Each structure stands twice: as C-alpha cells, then as structure tokens.
Amino acid sequence: MLSQTEENYLKALFHLTSETANKSETGTNELAAALNVKPATANDMLKKLKEKKLINYEKYGKVSLTAAGRRQAIEVVRKHRLWETFLYEKLQFSWDEVHEVAEQLEHIYSPKLIEQLEKFLGYPEFDPHGDVIPNAKGELKLQARKTLSQVMVGKSCKLVAVKDNSASFLQYVVKVGLGLSSKIKLISRQEFDGTTEIEVNGKKSMVSQKFADNIFVV
Amino acid sequence: MLSQTEENYLKALFHLTSETANKSETGTNELAAALNVKPATANDMLKKLKEKKLINYEKYGKVSLTAAGRRQAIEVVRKHRLWETFLYEKLQFSWDEVHEVAEQLEHIYSPKLIEQLEKFLGYPEFDPHGDVIPNAKGELKLQARKTLSQVMVGKSCKLVAVKDNSASFLQYVVKVGLGLSSKIKLISRQEFDGTTEIEVNGKKSMVSQKFADNIFVV
DNA sequence: TAGTTTTGTTAGACTACCCTAACTTTATAT
DNA sequence: ATATAAAGTTAGGGTAGTCTAACAAAACTA
CATH class of the missing domain: 1.10.10.10 (Winged helix-like DNA-binding domain superfamily/Winged helix DNA-binding domain)
Incomplete structure (x- = not known):
C-alpha cells in the first residue's frame, strides 16, 4: 500500500499532466512547487516512485505517470x-x-x-x-469544456467547473454571483490585459484574465 | 496539533485507565502491548507526552492522563x-x-x-x-452496567454493550444470536471455570468466562 | 558559441516513530 | 532478606520524509 505522501505525489502528477493542464509530463521543480516541498525532496520521491514503476522518469528528464501510477492517482481523485x-x-x-x-x-x-x-x-x-x-x-x-477566457465577446455560456479549488478563489467566485450552472454573458474584453466584463443574473462585473482562465464553461 | 500517533497513545491511555478498566493509571509495558509497539518505543512517547503536559508520569512510575490529555483523548473517542x-x-x-x-x-x-x-x-x-x-x-x-459474568443464575438481563471490539469477538457474539438490546437469561454456571449457559430468543448456548466478561448488560 | 540563468541532483543533516540489546529498578517469592 | 522475575529505561540504529547548501546539466540569450 502507498503512503499518504506517495498518494499526494501521484495525485499532483495527475493534475499537472492532465488534459486540463494540456501537458503529458512535468518537471521536478513544478512538482515540488505543487506540493509545497523543495525540489530536493521531490527528487527523492521521484526515485522511489520510479522504483515502484508508478512513474516514467530518467535523471534530468521529464516525469509522467505509468498506467499503474495513473490508476492509483485516479483512485485518490475519485x-x-x-x-x-x-x-x-x-x-x-x-x-x-x-x-x-x-x-x-x-x-x-x-x-x-x-x-x-x-x-x-x-x-x-x-x-x-x-x-x-x-x-x-x-x-x-x-468534458468538452473551455475556459471563460476562450469565450468570444457577445456570446453566452454556462459555468460547469472551476480549475482552482482554493477557498480564496471560490469565495471570489461566489462574490461575483457565480455558482455551478450559472449563465454568463460576455459583455466586453480589454485587448490590453484580458480583463473581461461579464453579466450574471443581470449583474455586471469586471474579472481579470487570471480569473477567466480558472472558470470552465460550455 | 497532535500527530495521529500521539492521539493513539492518548486514546489507549484513556481506555486503559477508564472506569471500565477499573484503574486510573497504567504502566509502560501494558501501554506498549495495547498499541502493539515495544516498551522502548512507548517509553519515548511517554517522555514526549509528559513534556506536552498531557500525562502524569515519573521515571519508573505509573502513567495517567492529565485533564488536558483526557480532553484530547475523549475528542478522539468521540x-x-x-x-x-x-x-x-x-x-x-x-x-x-x-x-x-x-x-x-x-x-x-x-x-x-x-x-x-x-x-x-x-x-x-x-x-x-x-x-x-x-x-x-x-x-x-x-453507564450503570455490569458484565454478563456478574449476573446471577436464574436472572435475566439486557445486552447494552460489548467490551472487546475486535471483529472475531463480534462475529462470535452474532453467532450466539446476540445483538444490542438482546434479552439474555442465565440458565447455569460452572463453578470450575465459569462456563455459563445462556438462553437468547429461546436458543440455548454455552459461553466461556472470557466471553461473559466481555458482554455488558443491565 | 559562450556566458548566464534555470532546472535538476547530490550530500549531509534533522525529526518522528519504530526497533534490538543491554542495563537498571521495582516487585515477588521463598 | 536476598535471589529471581518482571517492569521499565537507555543507547544506538533504521526508515520516511523533510530541509539547506553545493554542485551539475540543460536551456536560454545575446
């Protein structure tokens, strides 16, 4: 059986190499940052997980999950x-x-x-x-979904998921009047920095590019 | 915050020094046995818990929970x-x-x-x-309760709890036809070894002294 | 392409929890 | 009352997971 720590590494790898992240492999530093540990620590664990055949990894190379590693990661996500x-x-x-x-x-x-x-x-x-x-x-x-930042001005869409699960982001989302299944209309977008004006339940708000990148819609 | 291990030590101490166990203090070896670790290991933890003021303990002396330790232990039990x-x-x-x-x-x-x-x-x-x-x-x-072994022959009683929570014991209890609130009649008891004959729902069974010691009734 | 920055690795150390082996203290039994 | 047994402690060591500091490789950049 895997330790909690090992499970957390696999889960982080799963998220970092998912369709959502648009990548199939990642690096030591990125993984370490995701887990809030130092690269040296992540490096030790990579050796261990490779030994257990849960990841594909060669020294100085990129990391990805093996089929077995992915299975374990998905179980944790489930x-x-x-x-x-x-x-x-x-x-x-x-x-x-x-x-x-x-x-x-x-x-x-x-x-x-x-x-x-x-x-x-x-x-x-x-x-x-x-x-x-x-x-x-x-x-x-x-899921066939895109981010709010990919929606064209004038179009409407429905919120189906959020990318970031941190409490601070979610509280912000709620504050803008959004929830699962909310209907969002795109009023305008600034070329300069991607700031977007949206309308939710008749209420207009300005949201940043970063915010829009973290909202999934259909 | 306490580690899982520390919580387990406090919980074990709580159970070993409860009214049920009829003791207010315990020793290193007994504690170690309850946690399936070696006495040397338990000894290390005792020093640590004393340092945190969660137990009363002096070298070569008995161990008991402080008010703070008991509070923590009860939270785990809860x-x-x-x-x-x-x-x-x-x-x-x-x-x-x-x-x-x-x-x-x-x-x-x-x-x-x-x-x-x-x-x-x-x-x-x-x-x-x-x-x-x-x-x-x-x-x-x-709870005002006694063990089945304390009930006199000819009397009836009601099962309110079991002392041992191991799967093997509980499966045995079920096999004898017992469950919470079961009515038990004491048919006879052997002087020699405490073996007791009981009747549950019209079905008679012979149970050992050890078994009877682990059944709480009112 | 050579210098610099970024990324990744290694070595050595620390803490928590566990062990064995050797020892000390306390309790028991005749 | 002393020998033996039981209970408890200490010393030293192991593993998992973390760290810092120093170093090596790869990737940029000019």
Missing part, C-alpha cells in the same frame, strides 16, 4: 471528489470548505467505504466544483 | 464513535466492520466536520457497540 460531494450534499459544507477536508479524507483506506459512500450519494457524476468523478473502474469521461 | 455510528447507520457496515475504518477516520481534523456529522446522525447517544458517545463538550455519562 475518493477526493466523492468526499467533497458528501460534505457538500449531506453535511452542509460550502463550496470553498470542502476541498481542505477532502484532502484528508481521500487517504482513508477501505474499498467498502468508498463503494458504500458512492451508493449512499446516488452515484454522482460531478463533484461540487463541477469536476467529473471517476467511476469504480477508474474511468473518467472527459 | 470522533471514533460518531464515525462508527455513521458507517453502521448510513453505509450498511456490520457490527464487526465499523471499528477498523473508524480507527482511520477518528484522526481527520475538522471541527465543522464532526459538528455536522453529529447533527446529520441526529445527535446519537450510543455507538453501534453500545458505548456512550461523548458530547461536544467532552462530557460522557457513565
């Missing part, structure tokens, strides 16, 4: 998203509170627990942030 | 029993399956989670094994 759904749906946690606790719960080991939790929640497809929950076989359907 | 209740009531876990998973869940840190979980469960008073769940203030009412 647990994370099921717990988030539980916290949100059953325990009245808010959008921005679920992530932190799910970071702990995702490491609980008990196949029966996850199986039963999923059943209890009614086999949900999406977590509270709009992300797809992988099924028990580790399959996750990819 | 979480453990609430999770057991959740698993049993909401996720269709059986009597003998809940303990192991709760051993992991009890270390999740989130005051809101426990608060909401308790509310979700309807502020239960007892866990699936019949043990009292401490309230949010850390108060736990003690």
Whole structure:
C-alpha cells in the first residue's frame, strides 16, 4: 500500500499532466512547487516512485505517470471528489470548505467505504466544483469544456467547473454571483490585459484574465 | 496539533485507565502491548507526552492522563464513535466492520466536520457497540452496567454493550444470536471455570468466562 | 558559441516513530 | 532478606520524509 505522501505525489502528477493542464509530463521543480516541498525532496520521491514503476522518469528528464501510477492517482481523485460531494450534499459544507477536508479524507483506506459512500450519494457524476468523478473502474469521461477566457465577446455560456479549488478563489467566485450552472454573458474584453466584463443574473462585473482562465464553461 | 500517533497513545491511555478498566493509571509495558509497539518505543512517547503536559508520569512510575490529555483523548473517542455510528447507520457496515475504518477516520481534523456529522446522525447517544458517545463538550455519562459474568443464575438481563471490539469477538457474539438490546437469561454456571449457559430468543448456548466478561448488560 | 540563468541532483543533516540489546529498578517469592 | 522475575529505561540504529547548501546539466540569450 502507498503512503499518504506517495498518494499526494501521484495525485499532483495527475493534475499537472492532465488534459486540463494540456501537458503529458512535468518537471521536478513544478512538482515540488505543487506540493509545497523543495525540489530536493521531490527528487527523492521521484526515485522511489520510479522504483515502484508508478512513474516514467530518467535523471534530468521529464516525469509522467505509468498506467499503474495513473490508476492509483485516479483512485485518490475519485475518493477526493466523492468526499467533497458528501460534505457538500449531506453535511452542509460550502463550496470553498470542502476541498481542505477532502484532502484528508481521500487517504482513508477501505474499498467498502468508498463503494458504500458512492451508493449512499446516488452515484454522482460531478463533484461540487463541477469536476467529473471517476467511476469504480477508474474511468473518467472527459468534458468538452473551455475556459471563460476562450469565450468570444457577445456570446453566452454556462459555468460547469472551476480549475482552482482554493477557498480564496471560490469565495471570489461566489462574490461575483457565480455558482455551478450559472449563465454568463460576455459583455466586453480589454485587448490590453484580458480583463473581461461579464453579466450574471443581470449583474455586471469586471474579472481579470487570471480569473477567466480558472472558470470552465460550455 | 497532535500527530495521529500521539492521539493513539492518548486514546489507549484513556481506555486503559477508564472506569471500565477499573484503574486510573497504567504502566509502560501494558501501554506498549495495547498499541502493539515495544516498551522502548512507548517509553519515548511517554517522555514526549509528559513534556506536552498531557500525562502524569515519573521515571519508573505509573502513567495517567492529565485533564488536558483526557480532553484530547475523549475528542478522539468521540470522533471514533460518531464515525462508527455513521458507517453502521448510513453505509450498511456490520457490527464487526465499523471499528477498523473508524480507527482511520477518528484522526481527520475538522471541527465543522464532526459538528455536522453529529447533527446529520441526529445527535446519537450510543455507538453501534453500545458505548456512550461523548458530547461536544467532552462530557460522557457513565453507564450503570455490569458484565454478563456478574449476573446471577436464574436472572435475566439486557445486552447494552460489548467490551472487546475486535471483529472475531463480534462475529462470535452474532453467532450466539446476540445483538444490542438482546434479552439474555442465565440458565447455569460452572463453578470450575465459569462456563455459563445462556438462553437468547429461546436458543440455548454455552459461553466461556472470557466471553461473559466481555458482554455488558443491565 | 559562450556566458548566464534555470532546472535538476547530490550530500549531509534533522525529526518522528519504530526497533534490538543491554542495563537498571521495582516487585515477588521463598 | 536476598535471589529471581518482571517492569521499565537507555543507547544506538533504521526508515520516511523533510530541509539547506553545493554542485551539475540543460536551456536560454545575446
């Protein structure tokens, strides 16, 4: 069985090399930054994970998950998203509170627990942030989605997920009047810095390029 | 914040020095045995916990919890029993399956989670094994109960809790036809070894002294 | 292409938790 | 009351995961 730390490294690699991130491999420093450890620390773990055949890695080269590593990572993601759904749906946690606790719960080991939790929640497809929950076989359907910054001026779209799950970002999202399934109309966009004016429920707001990059819509 | 390991030591001390155990202090070897570590290991931790003022301890002396240590231990026990209740009531876990998973869940840190979980469960008073769940203030009412081995021949009683929570014991209990609230009649007891004949729902069984010592009744 | 910056690696050290082996103190039993 | 047994402690060592400091390789840049 993997340690919590190993699981966290695999999960970080999964997120850094996903379709969403538009990359299939990453580097030591980037991984270290994602996990809030020093590159030297990440380097040690890379050797260990390579030894366990969970990642593809050669000295001074890029890192990617093997099939086995990806399987393990997806299992952690699955647990994370099921717990988030539980916290949100059953325990009245808010959008921005679920992530932190799910970071702990995702490491609980008990196949029966996850199986039963999923059943209890009614086999949900999406977590509270709009992300797809992988099924028990580790399959996750990819969503045809783009970022708010890719939507053209004058068009309307619907919020389906957020990229960043930090509490500060989510609180900001709520403040702008946005939630899952919110309808967003693009009023205008500044060429200069990408600042975008949007309209949500008749209320207009200005949001930054960075903000728009972190909102997924269809 | 305490580590999972520290929490486990405090919890073990709580159980070893409870009313149930009829003792208010314990020794290094006993503690080590309860945690499945060597005495040398427990000794290191005792020094650490004393330093944190969570236990009363002097070299070559007995160990007991301070008020602060007891508070922490009770919080862990509270979480453990609430999770057991959740698993049993909401996720269709059986009597003998809940303990192991709760051993992991009890270390999740989130005051809101426990608060909401308790509310979700309807502020239960007892866990699936019949043990009292401490309230949010850390108060736990003690139960007027005795062991089955203390009941006199010819008398009847009701099962309110089990002492041992191991899967093997609980499966044995179920096999004899017992569960929470079962009515038990004492048919006879051997002077020689304490073997007792009981009747549950019209079915007679012979149980050992050790078995009877681990059944709490009123 | 040569210098500089970025990225990645190695060496050595620290903490938490665990171990074994040797030792000391306390308790028990005749 | 002393020998033996039981309980408890200390010293020294191991692994996982983290760090800093120094170094090596790769990638930029001018």
